[in-house]
Amino acid sequence: MVVFSKNPVHSVLYLVLTFFIIAAHYVLLNAQFLAAVHVIVYAGAIMVLFLFVIMLLNLNKETEPHKSIWLKASAAVASGLLLVVLVGSIKGAATVQSVNAFNPNIGLIENLGKTLFKDFLLPFEVSSVLLLAAMVGAVMLGKKSIK
């Protein structure tokens, strides 16, 4: 539905629906924190920005760039090859047994916090620095001129 809709705004709304379904899967895996954060961040913030941009751009048929037939054909072939690779990898992965026993409480927020701040402290902090750098970069780009 996301891909086949003619109207870009409809595509975005279907994508929001997809995010909700992913969040529902997280809930089924007993990872409520992840589900809630997923809804807040993706559906609540990022997709709203997408909608903003698309509504303001006012896309329609006339402004759509026309691509050559060769480009379309090559895109079809490339995506077909990707599909073959993905199907092959899924077929291979099905036989692998999971090594760790699944802990049903790992998604609850207490356990998640402990894991994040004990076992994965360094990656967590590094990713926060990365986000800060991205934010500073965005502000720099947004400034009109630097004196």
Added chain:
Amino acid sequence: MTLGYVIYKLILVVVVFAVTLLIAMYSTYAERKVAGFLQDRLGPNRAGWFGILQPVADAVKLFMKEEMIPSVSNRTLFILAPGLSLLTACMTGVVIPWGTSLTLFGTSYSLQVTDVNIGILYLFGVVSIGVYGIMIGGWASNNKYSLLGALRASSQMISYEVAMGLSIIALIMTTGTLSVGQIAAQQHGWHWNILVQPLGCLIFIICAFAETNRAPFDLPECEQELVGGYHTEYSSMKMGFYLFAEYINMFISSAVISTFYFGGYNMPFVGRFIHDPNLLAVCGVVFLFAKIFFGIFFFMWVRWTIPRFRYDQLMNLGWKTLIPLSILNLVLTGAWMMRHEILSVFIK
């Protein structure tokens, strides 16, 4: 998961839903009465005794009005949007603890629909989805004024969500839980969170005004500039849905503010006079609703007192004042919680 449990939860959900709708209905009446009171007028007083039937008359009027859907608009989304707005407004009520538990015939019945361990995040998730009702409505009307109103509303809501989230994080740090039920239970007696988090409470209340699109932050629907904002093209009951969603949001945000910062169903000194736990639970519900009604009155009081902000002032207040303040609040809270560790470093 017995049948009785399911029935009890169903009854509770229906009661919460009915009370929410009833209060939203009478908020429209109260709004006009409060406006009349503040402006030294009488307010509605024709339908029924002191105008008490005014909301019913309004509802009949809204249902009877001619329904118009703009021919160039996107029909499905145009119809979907007000429903979405109302749905998200109603969904938040389930995590609020309306009281302690009642014990009937040897079984204890909690007066909270569900106490999920991420209650606060659930609230945030639902609030952040609430933007879609407005945005889709504004876009589907195919009207420049509606689109501008919708853009204003959603950018305002996103900006103030940040400050609201940061002020809530400080609250979570002091309470140590994300469950709304536990936060309410911790504020027993005089341990109200406003005494611990005065700055956070102030930021939260300001953000709640912005999130519900109430004056002085009602720029999305400011009549002078935008004709009517995102619901310009709406008529009849769809328009009524949007207005209703606003009043439900107001009720729910008053409930959330009272639960988070003003003790929820707790009231000091009550435990000394009333010892029966059932009676205490009923009193708790009464106290919570008294706080909520005061909150709603406060919303109206501010609306009819303070003029509207300009849009750049609104954004400056959100990004340049409230967010730094809430980060400061966060740092101070953290430092206070770690004061023994920090002091021991310097003293040693």
